[in-house]
Amino acid sequence: MEQLSIGIDLGGTYIKAGVITNQGKAIRQWKIPTEGQQGGPAVVRRMSDLVAEILESPEVASKRDSVVGVGIGSPGLVDQRAGTITRPVNIPNWEDAVPIKKIFEERHGLPTQADNDANACGLGEACFGAGRGKSVVVALTLGTGVGGAIVVDGKVFHGSRGYAGELGHTCVDPEGPPCACGGIGCVEGYASANAIARYATELVAQGRHKSYLVDWSRDGTPITSKMVYEAAVKQDPLALRVIARAGRYLGVAVSNFCVALNPEVVVIGGGASAMGDLLFDHIRREMEMRVYFSPYYTTEVCRAQLGEDAGFTGAACLALTVR
Amino acid sequence: MEQLSIGIDLGGTYIKAGVITNQGKAIRQWKIPTEGQQGGPAVVRRMSDLVAEILESPEVASKRDSVVGVGIGSPGLVDQRAGTITRPVNIPNWEDAVPIKKIFEERHGLPTQADNDANACGLGEACFGAGRGKSVVVALTLGTGVGGAIVVDGKVFHGSRGYAGELGHTCVDPEGPPCACGGIGCVEGYASANAIARYATELVAQGRHKSYLVDWSRDGTPITSKMVYEAAVKQDPLALRVIARAGRYLGVAVSNFCVALNPEVVVIGGGASAMGDLLFDHIRREMEMRVYFSPYYTTEVCRAQLGEDAGFTGAACLALTVR
Numbered sequence: 001m002e003q004l005s006i007g008i009d010l011g012g013t014y015i016k017a018g019v020i021t022n023q024g025k026a027i028r029q030w031k032i033p034t035e036g037q038q039g040g041p042a043v044v045r046r047m048s049d050l051v052a053e054i055l056e057s058p059e060v061a062s063k064r065d066s067v068v069g070v071g072i073g074s075p076g077l078v079d080q081r082a083g084t085i086t087r088p089v090n091i092p093n094w095e096d097a098v099p100i101k102k103i104f105e106e107r108h109g110l111p112t113q114a115d116n117d118a119n120a121c122g123l124g125e126a127c128f129g130a131g132r133g134k135s136v137v138v139a140l141t142l143g144t145g146v147g148g149a150i151v152v153d154g155k156v157f158h159g160s161r162g163y164a165g166e167l168g169h170t171c172v173d174p175e176g177p178p179c180a181c182g183g184i185g186c187v188e189g190y191a192s193a194n195a196i197a198r199y200a201t202e203l204v205a206q207g208r209h210k211s212y213l214v215d216w217s218r219d220g221t222p223i224t225s226k227m228v229y230e231a232a233v234k235q236d237p238l239a240l241r242v243i244a245r246a247g248r249y250l251g252v253a254v255s256n257f258c259v260a261l262n263p264e265v266v267v268i269g270g271g272a273s274a275m276g277d278l279l280f281d282h283i284r285r286e287m288e289m290r291v292y293f294s295p296y297y298t299t300e301v302c303r304a305q306l307g308e309d310a311g312f313t314g315a316a317c318l319a320l321t322v323r
Numbered sequence: 324m325e326q327l328s329i330g331i332d333l334g335g336t337y338i339k340a341g342v343i344t345n346q347g348k349a350i351r352q353w354k355i356p357t358e359g360q361q362g363g364p365a366v367v368r369r370m371s372d373l374v375a376e377i378l379e380s381p382e383v384a385s386k387r388d389s390v391v392g393v394g395i396g397s398p399g400l401v402d403q404r405a406g407t408i409t410r411p412v413n414i415p416n417w418e419d420a421v422p423i424k425k426i427f428e429e430r431h432g433l434p435t436q437a438d439n440d441a442n443a444c445g446l447g448e449a450c451f452g453a454g455r456g457k458s459v460v461v462a463l464t465l466g467t468g469v470g471g472a473i474v475v476d477g478k479v480f481h482g483s484r485g486y487a488g489e490l491g492h493t494c495v496d497p498e499g500p501p502c503a504c505g506g507i508g509c510v511e512g513y514a515s516a517n518a519i520a521r522y523a524t525e526l527v528a529q530g531r532h533k534s535y536l537v538d539w540s541r542d543g544t545p546i547t548s549k550m551v552y553e554a555a556v557k558q559d560p561l562a563l564r565v566i567a568r569a570g571r572y573l574g575v576a577v578s579n580f581c582v583a584l585n586p587e588v589v590v591i592g593g594g595a596s597a598m599g600d601l602l603f604d605h606i607r608r609e610m611e612m613r614v615y616f617s618p619y620y621t622t623e624v625c626r627a628q629l630g631e632d633a634g635f636t637g638a639a640c641l642a643l644t645v646r
Contacts, residue, residue, distance in 0.1 A: 134483065135483045136482050136483040136487075148583075150583070150584075152480075157475075157584075158585070159459050159584050159585025159586060160457065160458040160459040160585055160586055160587035161585055161587070161621075162585070163585045164459075164583060164584050164585035165583065165585075166582040166583070166585075167582070167583055169582045169614075170579050170582060170583065171495070171575050171578060171579055171613060172494075172497060173496070173497060174495060174496060174571075174572075174575045182612075182613075183578070183612070183613045183614070184612065184613060248497075249497070252494050252497045255494060255506070256493050256494055256579060257583070259489040259490070259492045259493060260471075260473070260487060260488065260489070260490055260493065260580070260583065260584075261473075261480075261482050261487050261583075262481070262482025262483055262484055262485070262486045262487040262488075262489075263482060263483055264483035264484070289505075289506070289507065290494060290505075290506040290507060291492075291506070298484075
């Protein structure tokens with residue numbers, strides 16, 4: 001029987017939503033501004049009003065009995081058992097734990113699940129994207145930070161207290177740079193958009209390299225990770241060096257995930273994943289060097305497929321019976 | 324209803340066995356020499372004959388209907404789905420995959436499960452030892468190498484192809500020493516008995532340190548990990564330095580397991596675990612430095628409780644319904 005689920009992706013700028021079938025088809029999508037400056041309670045109200053609007057939309061209202069639940073992917077601390085969201089990054093005035101599960105269930109009468117945004121994206125890819133049909137999926141999202149998710153048989157692996165999958169904070173060099181998380185040498189410090197921009201800026205500042213990035217930043221324009229990707233695609237040696245470093249450290253982390261979790265596939269999404277093999281080949285090379293028992297540890301590394309839709313698709317999966 | 328399970332721990336020197344209740348009680352134990360020099364088929368026959376003997380023993384024969392199965396923990400490559408064991412370390416002439424599950428099931432008419440010895444030990448600790456009642460347990464065994472296991476809700480986590488949990492091959496320094504597995508900077512290279520003995524030998528060879536180990540090895544006696552532990556307990560500075568280094572790198576690895584898996588407890592067994600807090604405090608210090616979101620990641624580090632019995636107890640758990 002067809003099931004429908006409403007997935008909501010809470011971002012700093014936009015709230016995106018989609019109604020997803022249990023075959024992974026999005027029957028309609030919505031996108032509204034978050035208006036985070038209005039604070040947590042107002043944002044929760046906007047999300048809840050959006051759910052009401054979705055339920056009344058012609059595509060959904062005619063199939064109301066097929067709607068099995070609501071899933072929410074959010075930044076910040078999400079306690080998926082209690083159903084609360086605390087301090088989502090980029091949304092000010094949201095310090096306390098908001099019981100979003102309770103609020104939604106009381107208003108809409110639909111089972112509601114919340115999880116962190118990296119877990120939602122990973123779940124979306126595992127169920128309906130690059131990890132479709134695979135038993136154990138490790139997903140990384142290379143954004144401002146490095147998000148992670150472990151998905152086992154179509155379910156997010158949460159660990160004992162709900163905070164498993166923080167793969168961006170895997171240490172890849174015990175003497176490495178300090179990380180915002182309080183740790184040291186986390187892979188996020190080498191492979192996030194921030195880390196990539198920072199290392200490129202350092203190399204440009206040395207003044208010893210010819211590079212598009214030198215030209216593009218001559219007028220004081222700050223170097224962004226996006227500029228690095230653009231230059232790398234043009235075979236710019238400095239940009240390629242920055243990407244190689246990110247890829248090598250990602251490869252150390254991914255090798256560790258392979259020996260610990262023996263996943264079938266590692267799915268990489270987010271901005272830097274647009275580089276494809278230019279980045280992934282460095283990861284694969286480290287894995288070849290590091291992961292033993294190779295025939296048993298054959299793990300594919302591939303690019304995420306759902307792009308911007310991963311967040312709400314995965315959120316919807318929280319409420320679907322996918323397998 | 325009481326269930327009984329026969330657990331077999333295949334070692335290089337001894338085959339140990341126990342009959343375990345689903346409450347974790349060993350109602351009797353057996354220990355026979357492996358006689359590995361006779362080769363794989365002979366060893367399998369010895370194990371199988373031991374099962375027949377156990378089934379005929381008075382303690383078991385009277386409760387024959389309660390016996391639910393046989394579990395086997397073995398070194399080497401164990402394919403737990405196919406039920407085969409290939410090339411167990413320390414047992415010569417055992418190159419091919421032996422279908423031990425099939426052999427045992429045909430002869431004894433009991434469901435039989437095989438798994439690798441580190442997984443069996445970890446499962447034993449998780450079900451009936453230091454991890455009893457905990458949802459996610461990470462277990463490390465510090466022996467000649469460093470074995471690992473991830474146990475979730477009383478079941479070994481095997482990953483997509485059965486080779487998850489090889490935690491000793493977590494890279495803790497990408498520029499570290501080469502490992503026997505083909506990797507680089509694996510935690511096994513810092514924290515195994517071999518690594519501990521090797522580093523102590525290096526420090527002694529420098530000739531700059533006063534130490535019991537200098538005295539004890541003056542006549543050419545090779546330094547063993549056990550000698551290092553004995554000296555460390557006597558507050559020998561050189562030995563303490565060796566232990567501190569092993570503990571720090573173990574702490575890096577354990578921190579990585581915490582952010583990835585969010586376990587409730589990390590159980591550490593094997594020779595070096597006898598040092599207790601002398602070793603564990605270094606691990607805990609690294610975790611405090613490295614693992615963020617601390618209230619959510621409160622993970623206990625504690626010593627394994629089952630000692631020599633962990634292997635057959637855990638093997639028995641493979642065939643029991645523990646939860």
